[in-house]
Amino acid sequence: MENLSHILSADMLFMTLRLAIPIGLAAIGGTICERSGIVNLGLEGMMLMGAFGGVLGSHITGNPWLGIVFAVFIAGAMGLIHAVLCIHYRTSQTVSGVGINILAGGLTVVLTRAVWQVDGRSGAVERIPTVTIPGLSDIPALGALFTGQSPYVYLTVAIAVAAWFVFYKTKVGLRLRAIGDHPQAAAAAGVNVKRYRYAAVITSGMLCGLAGAYLSIVHSNMFINDMVAGRGFMALAANIFGGWNPIGSILASIVFAFAQAMRITLALDIPDQFIQMFPYILTLLVLIAAGRKARGPEALGRMED
Amino acid sequence: MKRIADYLPGILYAFAAIVLAILVSSGIMLLIGNDPLLAFTALFDGAFGSVNSLANTLSMSIPLMFTGLAFSYAMKGGLFNIGGEGQLYIGAFASTVVALALQGAPAVIVMPLAILSGMLAGGLLGGFIGLIKVKLRVHEVIVAIMFNYIAMLLTSYFVNGPLLAEGSMTPQTERIPDAFLFTRILPRTQLTTALYLGLVVAVATYFFFKKTRIGYNIRAVGENPTAAKVSGVNITATTMLAMGLSGSVAALAGITEVFGKHDRFIDGFSPGFGFTGIAVAVLGNNNPFGIIATALLFGALNSGALRMSHAAGISSSMVMVVQGLVILFVATPAITRGIFKAVRVRRLAHGKP
Secondary structure (H helix, E strand, O other), X not given: OHHHHHHHHHHHHHHHHXXXXXXXXXXXXXXXXXXXXXXXXXXXXXXXXXXXXXXXXXXXXXXXXXXXXXXHHHHHHHHHHHHHHHHHOOOOHHHHHHHHHHHHHHHHHHHHHHHHOOOOEOOOOOOOOOEOOOOHHHOXXXXXXXXXXXXXXXXXXXXXXXXXXXXXXXXXXHHHHHHHHOHHHHHHOOOOHHHHHHHHHHHHHXXXXXXXXXXXXXXXXXXXXXXXXXXXXXXXXXXXXXXXXXXXXXXXHHHHHHHHHHXXXXXXXXXXXXXXXXXXXXXXXXXXXXXXXXXXXXXXXXXXX | OOOHHHHHHHHHHHHHHHHHHHHHHHXXXXXXXXXXXXXXXXXXXXXXXXXXXXXXXXXHHHHHHHHHHHHHHHHHOOOOOOOHHHHHHHHHHHHHHXXXXXXXXXXXXXXXXXXXXXXXXXXXXXXXXXXXXXXXXXOHHHHHHHHHHHHHHHHHHHHHOOOOOOOOOOOEOOOOOHHHOOOEOOOOOOOEOHHHHHHHHHHHHHHHHHHOHXXXXXXXXXXXXXXXXXXXOOHHHHHHHHHHHHHHHHHHHHHHHHHHHHOOOEOOOOOOHHHHHHHHHHHOOOOHHHHHHHHHHHHHHHHHHHHHHHHHOOOOOHHHHHHHHHHHHHOOHHHHHHHHHHHHHHHHHOOOO
């Protein structure tokens, strides 16, 4: 019995990790973007482009690692579009995000059809293999964390830690956070607000690309229409639930993923829809509870500078 | 009083955005080896080529009229209602439940009752988002996105479980009795009298914002909340009302789909009408008649998509690309303005006025 619960918990842990990775990466992207003061509702569309880009890259080169490069590049380009529209042209950030989602929803299907001649899904491509880290995998109990895992597990942890470090331990992070709260003051202090914002929005696109590629060439080996299925919006919720903070974003993603993993592993007697609703209700409750005290960037979505 | 001439710049920008979107999507088609001319000719033919395709175009524009009009109610009040999707699901669901519960009762009573219940459900959801916005200062976009998923999943739970039609393999409710459905304008098409409802709501929207006190207040809050507050407008009530009306009009999109096309509530029946409605309203410049025109355009795109796909060998989702580009271009008048300017400068350089 004890043995069973142990397997169950190890299973749970890994499944939670797998489900949390794409949400967490995109959520960190959302955090970086929104900390610069730009709202990003296009996370969903950028992830979708990333998912497609990953498969396309793997298909063309036969090398899934280059697939990731493609994904990051293509989703980063979507980030650039959002950045140019919002920063240079002062387009409504919300409308731009909605437009990017619609555009990506159409473009990925059109391109999939163009490359594979079918609507709805791509052909099978090479996927990123799992890795076992020699030495570390032999550690008792903890060894499982280093055995047959996707490299994305370590990548995500590294990115979260790096984002946290940059945010709170470097001048760049300090400036970025200042821009999100008081853009004029930052500009007056000599910070190039535009350059920081461009970098932040493009980085968020690139992280969405990584997240999307995880869905298509790590978790799966093909692109399927709308395969992101709302994870971009869930990432947005995780960013808010996590308090616009990279570590908070990752932890929130883990909480959301844990709820889903529980449903899958424990076959709970709760209707699927309610488990799926959990992240949104939780975020809503946190927002309502925090209310005026919710600690988002103060100048989020405003472009008066 | 605005004259037609005052609307011209807006119409010009909208038109330029459409042209730009068509040009860019033609470029994409050329890049992937498709013939854009063939594609757009087939699309036009598929949307307007026969009485049936025209009816299909009209019928496909109906939900977009409602979601577009819905968005404009909030936008006039300075609010961004991205929650149309959730509101149309909850509204359609409430209407379906009422209609199914009152089977056998006279249609003259049930139909208005069902429609009003749905509008009330969508309106309450919208109004609640407005309340959270004013009282807790939480941005309406975030709250509305959360409610989109909650509403969609809640209705999904019911039609997969307690309200699942007996023996049905797909998650859907029992069929709604024929007497309660919208009447077909043309037999063997999906064009129903819901179209008239859309036009009536558009005209009503126009007069609401032009002639009524509440409509005026909503616009005042949208344009300058501080000034509105000083002149005695109740910001809380007005915000809730703008979002509530927005929600109830969005609900009509779902109600007319269920009572005009599917004849039952089907799980996840909306392909994002709530989001496309935002594009429709932005392109229509939040003017009710602009929205009707834009809804017709988007309806035509959706209706001609299949023909285009067959003729040009391209995915029918190409129309989504066009729609996505249209919304980006129209929301960015600076791009079109830049192009107009460049053209003028070149013409001046050639000595033409």
